[in-house]
Amino acid sequence: MDHPFLADLFEIPWSQLMPDRIEPDISAGLENTQQCIDAIAAQDASSLTFENTLLAFEEANEDLSRAWNLVSHLDGVNNSPALREAHNKMLPRITEFTSRVYLNPALWKTIKAYSQTDEAKGLTGVRKRLLDETLEDFKESGADLPDDKKKRLEELNSELAELTQKYSENVLDSTNAWELIIDAESKLAGLPDSAKEAARLDALAKEHGTEENPKWRFTQQYPSLLPVMTYLDDDDIRKQVWEGSTRIGLEGDHDNTDIIRKTLVVRQEKAELIGKANFPDLVTARRMAKNGQRVNEFIEDLHVRVKDAFKSDFQEIEAFKAEQTGKEGPLEPWETAYWSEKLRRSKYDLDAEELRPYFPLPKVKKGLFEITERLFGIKIVPRSTRYVDPETGKEQTFTIDGNDETPIEVWHPEVVFFEIIDGDGTMLGAFYADWHPRESKRSGAWMNHFRTGGPRADGTFDPHLGLMCGNMTKPTKDKPALMTHEEVETIFHEFGHLLHHLLGRVEIKSLNGVNVAWDFVELPSQIMENWCWEREALNLFARHYESGEAIPDELYDKMIAARNFQAGAGTMRQLALAKLDLDLHQHPASYTEGDLDSLLRKTLEDYTYNFNTTPPSIVRRFGHLFSSPTGYAAGYYSYKWAEALDADAFTRFQKEGVMNGETGMAFRQCILEKGNSEPPEKLFKDFMGRDPDPEALLRRAGLV
Structure with missing residues (x-):
């Protein structure tokens, strides 16, 4: 086919989506979309209807959006030098085009003219919602700005796209650049057999060792890293792996420090251009939080309420380690997961590997x-x-x-x-x-x-x-x-x-x-995690891979007893990440000079544990914040915000039956089917019959 990336096919022809097709296909998509937009903008004001204005605008960008989504997807799952080059060549054109759509004065004039028609004023339901959301999209994108500021906004959007793409590439490349080869099995004491076998096979695939003389390869991929940090007895190897994780996005050509600083400056200028005090106020204006100050209050309220539990959790690990080793004092960063797991086993007689x-x-x-x-x-x-x-x-x-x-x-x-x-x-x-x-x-x-x-x-x-x-x-x-x-x-x-x-x-x-709304989008995802803890649900799938037997009652009871183990520490970690995100974007000027890690340590000093060895910040590999122009930037709080919603919503399932189909259908009809057709506050209330209970999250975590 002439333009496989643009093909309107439900069954995607992946083998035809080659890097050399990206430039001609996306170029054709840009041209076609522009023609559609020009046609909408050129209409006489007296002929405007919902169909030829709002729906036509919806459809104008559909092919191009679908095509670029495929390019971005392949960049994330099948990255290659050729694909990266083709993607990055077209990224500035896509970004410039997307910016200009909402800064097109003729198009904006047409949209506003339609909004003043009798038909528009009589819209109801989802059609009125589309009109309201479209008007806000244009305003939030700078449609009312004077020409000089529109031009500057285009430049900022282009710069943001390039900065965040490079950030993402640096994280991927520096992750792949690290490996640790172990040549003696005796050094792997404590590591589960499953992790050892995976490391051996990985080494073989990379031509390290043989079947007769094996070696073991470890990487910064999570399934490789986590068992090492949690179970491996060798303190020096855990330290090496931890040090490797801290170097992601930090060294040489992969250093993301300047990219972060530039990104913060660009986001701040963008927010100010659109009339907001800072980036959080810009991105939360149409979310449930409404503004950055409310986000700050949400984070700080939880922080105050879990602070004592957080400190107690780390004191307990310190004391347990001292009891086992005779060595008192603060933990090292590469010791936390290891001694936390040892403590959990001691308290609950539960080895997480028993569940695997x-x-x-x-x-x-x-x-x-x-x-x-x-x-x-x-x-x-x-x-x-x-x-x-x-x-x-x-x-x-x-x-x-x-x-x-x-x-x-x-x-x-x-x-x-x-x-x-x-x-x-x-x-x-x-x-x-x-x-x-x-x-x-x-x-x-x-x-x-x-x-x-x-x-x-x-x-x-x-x-x-x-x-x-x-x-x-x-x-x-x-x-x-x-x-x-x-x-x-x-x-x-x-x-x-x-x-x-x-x-x-x-x-x-x-x-x-x-x-x-971004702080509502995690509700459907996070509520699903609850079924991973319910016995009735687990019996359907948690079956031994050899015997087919369900999790024994004794092991399940241990699992439930340990569910809220170190809940204070886990909650505070999420709050620290949310605080880091918010402060970076509310006060970007504070981070443009000086040592970035020292500055962030000061910001988070009441949110983090004082390790014996001070770790560098996660910020250089924190893709949620810096791998796309917006993403979770100024929005990382959304996880905890939506977790409060899911903890509350799941109480209805607990009351009516966790496998109750009627309750499930109510959730489907009130939440899953409705998308953004109505405000999220209303959708939640439709399902629960009331506003959210803010205590539900802390109750579930055993923190109240």
């Missing part, structure tokens, strides 16, 4: 799907897949028994594909899942969407298309991928985001699914 055999990924997926099917009245159906090697053209097919439909093409052999079918047989959508780490893939876990569908005028349904990615533990030669409980929670979390997208029923695409 009960969480094989195939069963976790099956249980997750069964839970959501029962709660939300849907059916999740796997499809066969095929992968075409773009270099050789060789095709691999992965067949699902009983599914004789044409296999769906995927971007990597490990990617799987599922369809979501409603109770009446309607196909609501489908999604890809990419579970495991590789060097061409960015770290972390995330959800995104390729297509937004919804109800059609003829009564049929245009299905949605989404994806979820993670960096979970890999399978080994003789074992399936055995998840930690934390990884299970991550899978449920990202699937919650997917459900928010795939179950959306809003007729206006831009108001559907996850296109909601």
